[in-house]
Amino acid sequence: MIFANIEYLFLLLLLIPYIIWYVMQHRKSEPSLQVSTTRMYMKVPASWKVYLVHAPFFLRIVTFVMITLVLARPQTTDNWQNTEIEGIDIMLAVDVSTSMLAEDLKPNRIEAAKEVAAEFINGRPNDNIGLTIFAGEAFTQCPLTVDHGVLLNLFKNINCEMAQRGLIDDGTAIGMGLANAVSRLKESKAKSKVVILLTDGVNNRGDISPLTAAEIAKQFGIRVYTIGVGTNGTAPYPMPTYAGVQYVQMPVEIDESVLTQIAATTEGNYFRATSNSKLKEVYQEIDKLEKTKLNVKEFSKREEAYHVFALIAFVCILLEIILRNTVLKKIP
Structure with missing residues (x-):
């Protein structure tokens, strides 16, 4: 009110002097009927009128x-x-090649990437978000959707087993992964279209080169943020053997030059994530750069x-x- x-x-405020005046007047008031003594009335119960x-x-x-x-x-x-909410259309392109099982991030690269990306998705309820996964080949795991519950369920189930078991070609087809994500965004009517591409290797598979895919993204007005995930030097990799899982030190090879060129071509940014905390910081930085626009009209x-x-x-x-x-x- x-x-x-x-x-x-x-x-x-006028009530203050009025209350004071009333109290003083009441104290000064004298009875209209005077008697010599009121002793005989002392035990008489007070009338309800007194109150x-x-x-x-x-x-x-x-x-x-x-x-x-x-x-x-x-x-x-x-x-x-x-x-009025103007959402952003975002495709996540995630590398699921077997090298993502390396444990320089905890518990490993793929699980760390899934955990941080899930937080990113939960923090953007107004955006259309989809998921592309790639190894030696690429395909869409989830098209653009605002139903983030469905997206997160599909996202939770991605792993490197498909490449491990030979269900898809192993390797790193960065160009194919980017091209697949771009194909899902090219028809988008959103003013802001973004691909977040995460990989831990060097492009060694696929029919489309990463820079060609970047040029295609540029033509459709799609901005690409690239993330190279993995520590410097070598990383412990679980190698299955007849005697059980043995850990070997695998060299970390990320084609930072190509990832940087992809980002530069599309007016995006390249980030390097060498730990879980660094990976989280990368997604937080992207979250700041790509804010949903709100136009609010208030009526009263x-x-x-x-x-x-x-x-x-x-x-x-x-x-x-x-x-x-x-x-x-x-x-x-």
Whole structure:
């Protein structure tokens, strides 16, 4: 509730001197009937009328407060917003080649990438997001959708087993992965279209080169952020053998030059993630760079709300008149 004429509320300060005056007058008042002693009335129970002596004073105060509130014009407000959301279309292109099982990130590269990307998806409820996975070949795991629950379920199930078992070719087809993501965005009507491509290797498969795919992305106005994931030097890699899993040190080879060129061609950025925390920082940085645009129109409707206060003031005045002319009537 708000007041259209809030300055009238200062009138309530007049109650302070009025209350002081009333208390002082009550103390000075003398009985109209004088008797020599009141000892014989000491044990007489007080009449219920005694408790109503100050009722008119209380009713006058309430009346004054209510009239002041009426003058201040209390109003109820009905606010609502008409929000126009301009979402961003984002395709995640994730490398699922067997090298993503290296454990320089914990528990390994692919699981670390899934965990951080899931947080990124949860933080962008207004965006269309899809998922492309690639190794030696690429395919769409989930097309663009705002149903992030479905996307996260599909995302949770991606792993490197397809490449391990030979269901898809192993290797790193960066160009194919990017081209697949671009094909899902080219028909998009969104003003901002983005591909986030994550890989840990060098392009060694596929019919489309990474830079050719970058040029295609540029033609469709798609910005590409590339992420090279993996520590520097070597990384522990679980190698299955007849004697069980044996860890070997695998050299980390990321074609940073190509990833940088892809990002530069499409006016994106290249990031290097050497640890879980660095990977999280990369996604946080991309999240800052690609913000959803909101156009908010606010409307306000006000209605007068003095009626209740005016009714209370009227009732108080009426009660005071009734009391003064009935049970509290004074005899001259």
